[in-house]
Amino acid sequence: MKRNWNGFVWAGFAVVLLGAFSFLFLVRFPATRDFPWVNLLLFGTGLVLLAAGLRRAFLQSDRYRGKVSGPVLSLLSLTILGLFCYGIFVLAADIPSASGAPRPGSPAPDFTLSDAAGKPVALSGLLKKNRAVLLIFYRGYW
Amino acid sequence: MRSFEKRLNDFHARGVEVAAISVDSNQDSGQLCASQGYTFPFLSDPKAEVIRRYGVLHPRGGEDGHDIARPAEFLVDATGTIRWENLTENIRVRARPEGVLKAIDDLLAR
Numbered sequence: 001m002k003r004n005w006n007g008f009v010w011a012g013f014a015v016v017l018l019g020a021f022s023f024l025f026l027v028r029f030p031a032t033r034d035f036p037w038v039n040l041l042l043f044g045t046g047l048v049l050l051a052a053g054l055r056r057a058f059l060q061s062d063r064y065r066g067k068v069s070g071p072v073l074s075l076l077s078l079t080i081l082g083l084f085c086y087g088i089f090v091l092a093a094d095i096p097s098a099s100g101a102p103r104p105g106s107p108a109p110d111f112t113l114s115d116a117a118g119k120p121v122a123l124s125g126l127l128k129k130n131r132a133v134l135l136i137f138y139r140g141y142w
Numbered sequence: 143m144r145s146f147e148k149r150l151n152d153f154h155a156r157g158v159e160v161a162a163i164s165v166d167s168n169q170d171s172g173q174l175c176a177s178q179g180y181t182f183p184f185l186s187d188p189k190a191e192v193i194r195r196y197g198v199l200h201p202r203g204g205e206d207g208h209d210i211a212r213p214a215e216f217l218v219d220a221t222g223t224i225r226w227e228n229l230t231e232n233i234r235v236r237a238r239p240e241g242v243l244k245a246i247d248d249l250l251a252r
Contacts, residue, residue: 027234028144030145030236030238033234033235034234034235088234089232092232092233092234093231093232093233095200095203095212095230095231095232095233096199096200096201096212097229097231098197098198098212098214098229099197100197101196101197101198101214101216101227101229102196102197102216102224103224103227104224104225104226104227105223105224105225106223106224107222107223107224108196108216108218108222108223108224109192109195109196110222111187111191111192111195113163113185113186113187113192114168114185114186115168115171115183115184115185115186116168116171116172116174116175116183116184116186117168117172118168121161121183121185123218123222124222126159126161127218127219127220127221127222128220129159130157130158130159130220131156131157131158131219131220131250132156132157132158132159132217132218132219132220132225132246132250133158133159133160133161133217133218134146134153134158134159134160134161134215134216134217134218134242135161135163135196135215135216135217135218136143136146136160136161136162136163136214136215136237137162137163137164137193137196137198137211137212137213137214137215137216138143138162138163138164138211138213139164139200139203139204139210139211139212139213139233140164140165140166140170140204140210140211141164141166141170141171141173141174
Protein backbone atom coordinates (compact mmCIF):
# COMPACT_ATOMS: atom_id res chain seq x y z
CA MET A 1 0.00 0.00 0.00
CA LYS A 2 1.28 3.42 -0.92
CA ARG A 3 1.90 5.47 2.21
CA ASN A 4 0.42 8.96 2.50
CA TRP A 5 2.40 12.17 2.34
CA ASN A 6 2.93 13.42 5.91
CA GLY A 7 1.61 16.95 5.55
CA PHE A 8 1.98 17.85 9.25
CA VAL A 9 5.76 17.58 9.03
CA TRP A 10 6.06 19.94 6.10
CA ALA A 11 3.37 22.32 7.34
CA GLY A 12 5.14 22.48 10.71
CA PHE A 13 8.44 23.31 9.07
CA ALA A 14 6.79 25.95 6.88
CA VAL A 15 5.24 27.60 9.96
CA VAL A 16 8.63 27.59 11.70
CA LEU A 17 10.18 29.31 8.66
CA LEU A 18 7.34 31.84 8.73
CA GLY A 19 8.03 32.35 12.43
CA ALA A 20 11.64 33.22 11.69
CA PHE A 21 11.25 35.36 8.59
CA SER A 22 8.13 37.25 9.66
CA PHE A 23 10.32 39.03 12.22
CA LEU A 24 11.84 41.02 9.35
CA PHE A 25 8.39 42.58 8.97
CA LEU A 26 7.18 42.51 12.58
CA VAL A 27 10.32 44.30 13.78
CA ARG A 28 8.75 47.48 12.37
CA PHE A 29 6.14 47.58 15.13
CA PRO A 30 7.09 48.12 18.78
CA ALA A 31 4.29 45.82 19.96
CA THR A 32 5.78 42.86 18.11
CA ARG A 33 9.41 43.96 18.38
CA ASP A 34 9.93 44.60 22.10
CA PHE A 35 8.87 41.05 22.79
CA PRO A 36 8.55 38.82 19.68
CA TRP A 37 5.40 37.03 20.87
CA VAL A 38 3.97 36.52 17.38
CA ASN A 39 7.15 34.78 16.26
CA LEU A 40 7.31 32.59 19.35
CA LEU A 41 3.64 31.69 18.84
CA LEU A 42 4.41 30.68 15.25
CA PHE A 43 7.42 28.64 16.38
CA GLY A 44 5.24 26.90 18.95
CA THR A 45 2.55 26.13 16.38
CA GLY A 46 5.13 24.79 13.96
CA LEU A 47 6.68 22.53 16.59
CA VAL A 48 3.26 21.16 17.58
CA LEU A 49 2.56 20.33 13.92
CA LEU A 50 5.99 18.71 13.62
CA ALA A 51 5.37 16.66 16.75
CA ALA A 52 2.04 15.48 15.34
CA GLY A 53 3.78 14.63 12.07
CA LEU A 54 6.55 12.72 13.85
CA ARG A 55 4.00 10.81 15.88
CA ARG A 56 2.18 9.82 12.74
CA ALA A 57 5.39 8.88 10.94
CA PHE A 58 6.53 6.49 13.65
CA LEU A 59 3.29 5.17 15.21
CA GLN A 60 1.41 4.81 11.93
CA SER A 61 4.37 4.14 9.71
CA ASP A 62 2.29 1.77 7.61
CA ARG A 63 0.12 4.69 6.54
CA TYR A 64 2.34 7.76 6.70
CA ARG A 65 5.74 8.71 5.41
CA GLY A 66 8.11 11.05 7.19
CA LYS A 67 10.51 8.83 9.13
CA VAL A 68 13.40 10.67 7.51
CA SER A 69 11.94 14.08 6.70
CA GLY A 70 10.29 14.31 10.13
CA PRO A 71 13.43 14.14 12.29
CA VAL A 72 15.49 16.15 9.79
CA LEU A 73 12.98 19.00 9.59
CA SER A 74 12.40 18.90 13.36
CA LEU A 75 16.10 19.23 14.02
CA LEU A 76 16.34 22.05 11.49
CA SER A 77 13.37 23.78 13.14
CA LEU A 78 14.89 23.56 16.61
CA THR A 79 18.15 24.96 15.22
CA ILE A 80 16.29 27.88 13.63
CA LEU A 81 14.42 28.53 16.89
CA GLY A 82 17.70 28.37 18.81
CA LEU A 83 19.41 30.84 16.51
CA PHE A 84 16.39 33.15 16.62
CA CYS A 85 16.34 33.19 20.42
CA TYR A 86 20.10 33.63 20.56
CA GLY A 87 19.93 36.64 18.24
CA ILE A 88 16.92 38.22 19.93
CA PHE A 89 17.69 37.63 23.58
CA VAL A 90 21.48 37.31 23.70
CA LEU A 91 23.13 39.15 20.80
CA ALA A 92 20.68 42.08 20.88
CA ALA A 93 21.34 42.52 24.60
CA ASP A 94 25.10 42.40 24.11
CA ILE A 95 25.65 46.16 24.35
CA PRO A 96 27.88 48.05 26.76
CA SER A 97 26.07 49.55 29.73
CA ALA A 98 25.44 53.26 29.59
CA SER A 99 26.72 53.79 33.12
CA GLY A 100 28.67 56.86 31.97
CA ALA A 101 25.57 58.61 30.69
CA PRO A 102 24.55 61.84 32.44
CA ARG A 103 21.66 61.19 34.83
CA PRO A 104 18.38 63.10 34.93
CA GLY A 105 18.92 66.38 36.74
CA SER A 106 22.39 66.91 35.32
CA PRO A 107 23.20 69.29 32.47
CA ALA A 108 22.99 67.96 28.93
CA PRO A 109 26.31 68.47 27.12
CA ASP A 110 25.78 71.10 24.43
CA PHE A 111 26.83 70.26 20.90
CA THR A 112 26.63 71.39 17.30
CA LEU A 113 26.18 68.73 14.61
CA SER A 114 25.11 68.99 11.00
CA ASP A 115 21.73 67.75 9.84
CA ALA A 116 21.01 65.70 6.72
CA ALA A 117 21.29 68.83 4.58
CA GLY A 118 24.67 69.66 6.11
CA LYS A 119 23.26 72.62 8.06
CA PRO A 120 24.74 73.01 11.58
CA VAL A 121 22.25 72.46 14.40
CA ALA A 122 23.12 73.32 18.00
CA LEU A 123 21.32 71.81 20.98
CA SER A 124 21.31 75.25 22.62
CA GLY A 125 19.70 76.66 19.47
CA LEU A 126 16.96 74.02 19.49
CA LEU A 127 16.33 74.71 23.19
CA LYS A 128 15.85 78.43 22.50
CA LYS A 129 13.02 77.64 20.11
CA ASN A 130 11.37 74.81 22.06
CA ARG A 131 10.29 73.88 25.58
CA ALA A 132 12.36 70.74 25.36
CA VAL A 133 14.25 68.52 22.95
CA LEU A 134 14.11 64.75 22.74
CA LEU A 135 17.46 63.33 21.66
CA ILE A 136 17.23 59.88 20.12
CA PHE A 137 20.58 58.13 19.76
CA TYR A 138 20.40 55.28 17.28
CA ARG A 139 22.80 52.74 15.88
CA GLY A 140 22.76 53.99 12.33
CA TYR A 141 21.54 52.89 8.98
CA TRP A 142 24.68 51.29 7.59
CA MET B 143 11.83 56.28 14.42
CA ARG B 144 8.77 55.51 12.37
CA SER B 145 6.58 55.63 15.46
CA PHE B 146 8.10 58.97 16.54
CA GLU B 147 7.51 60.44 13.09
CA LYS B 148 3.86 59.35 13.33
CA ARG B 149 3.46 61.12 16.69
CA LEU B 150 5.63 64.13 15.78
CA ASN B 151 2.62 66.47 15.91
CA ASP B 152 2.01 65.43 19.52
CA PHE B 153 5.60 66.34 20.40
CA HIS B 154 5.45 69.65 18.56
CA ALA B 155 2.09 70.45 20.20
CA ARG B 156 3.92 70.19 23.55
CA GLY B 157 6.73 72.43 22.29
CA VAL B 158 9.15 69.51 22.11
CA GLU B 159 11.47 69.01 19.15
CA VAL B 160 12.76 65.55 18.28
CA ALA B 161 16.31 65.05 17.01
CA ALA B 162 18.02 61.80 16.03
CA ILE B 163 21.77 61.32 16.34
CA SER B 164 24.01 58.62 14.86
CA VAL B 165 27.44 58.21 13.28
CA ASP B 166 25.85 58.10 9.82
CA SER B 167 27.02 60.68 7.30
CA ASN B 168 24.77 63.55 6.20
CA GLN B 169 24.25 61.73 2.89
CA ASP B 170 23.19 58.49 4.58
CA SER B 171 20.83 60.38 6.89
CA GLY B 172 19.43 62.24 3.89
CA GLN B 173 18.74 58.97 2.09
CA LEU B 174 17.14 57.49 5.20
CA CYS B 175 14.90 60.53 5.71
CA ALA B 176 13.92 60.61 2.04
CA SER B 177 13.08 56.91 1.89
CA GLN B 178 11.24 56.78 5.23
CA GLY B 179 9.67 60.23 5.14
CA TYR B 180 11.27 61.46 8.36
CA THR B 181 10.86 65.20 8.86
CA PHE B 182 12.61 65.83 12.18
CA PRO B 183 16.35 66.60 12.16
CA PHE B 184 18.82 63.72 11.77
CA LEU B 185 22.20 64.83 13.05
CA SER B 186 25.54 63.34 12.01
CA ASP B 187 28.19 62.56 14.58
CA PRO B 188 30.65 60.63 12.38
CA LYS B 189 33.43 60.59 14.98
CA ALA B 190 30.98 59.70 17.77
CA GLU B 191 32.15 62.69 19.82
CA VAL B 192 28.72 63.73 21.07
CA ILE B 193 27.73 60.07 21.44
CA ARG B 194 30.77 59.57 23.67
CA ARG B 195 29.94 62.66 25.76
CA TYR B 196 26.45 61.30 26.39
CA GLY B 197 27.96 58.02 27.55
CA VAL B 198 26.15 55.95 24.93
CA LEU B 199 29.09 54.76 22.84
CA HIS B 200 29.08 51.18 21.62
CA PRO B 201 32.76 50.67 20.77
CA ARG B 202 33.23 48.64 17.57
CA GLY B 203 29.51 47.92 17.55
CA GLY B 204 29.06 48.72 13.89
CA GLU B 205 29.97 47.07 10.65
CA ASP B 206 33.73 46.84 10.03
CA GLY B 207 34.21 47.38 13.75
CA HIS B 208 33.60 51.10 13.83
CA ASP B 209 32.23 52.86 16.87
CA ILE B 210 28.51 53.56 16.90
CA ALA B 211 25.84 54.68 19.38
CA ARG B 212 23.88 52.28 21.51
CA PRO B 213 20.18 53.13 21.42
CA ALA B 214 19.22 55.72 24.05
CA GLU B 215 16.79 58.60 24.48
CA PHE B 216 17.25 61.81 26.50
CA LEU B 217 14.71 64.53 27.20
CA VAL B 218 16.41 67.92 27.67
CA ASP B 219 14.41 70.88 28.99
CA ALA B 220 14.83 74.54 28.00
CA THR B 221 17.39 75.13 30.77
CA GLY B 222 19.60 72.44 29.22
CA THR B 223 18.89 69.95 31.99
CA ILE B 224 18.24 66.29 31.32
CA ARG B 225 14.80 65.53 32.72
CA TRP B 226 14.22 61.97 31.56
CA GLU B 227 16.20 59.25 29.88
CA ASN B 228 15.85 55.74 28.61
CA LEU B 229 18.97 53.57 28.43
CA THR B 230 17.88 50.26 27.01
CA GLU B 231 19.66 46.99 27.71
CA ASN B 232 18.56 45.43 24.41
CA ILE B 233 18.92 47.11 21.03
CA ARG B 234 15.51 45.76 20.07
CA VAL B 235 13.66 47.40 22.95
CA ARG B 236 13.50 51.17 22.59
CA ALA B 237 11.41 54.00 23.98
CA ARG B 238 7.94 54.33 22.52
CA PRO B 239 6.52 57.76 21.72
CA GLU B 240 3.51 57.30 24.03
CA GLY B 241 5.87 56.62 26.96
CA VAL B 242 7.95 59.70 26.21
CA LEU B 243 4.85 61.86 25.77
CA LYS B 244 3.63 60.72 29.17
CA ALA B 245 6.99 61.60 30.70
CA ILE B 246 6.79 65.03 29.07
CA ASP B 247 3.29 65.61 30.48
CA ASP B 248 4.40 64.46 33.94
CA LEU B 249 7.68 66.38 34.04
CA LEU B 250 7.20 69.59 32.11
CA ALA B 251 4.58 71.82 33.65
CA ARG B 252 2.84 73.95 31.07
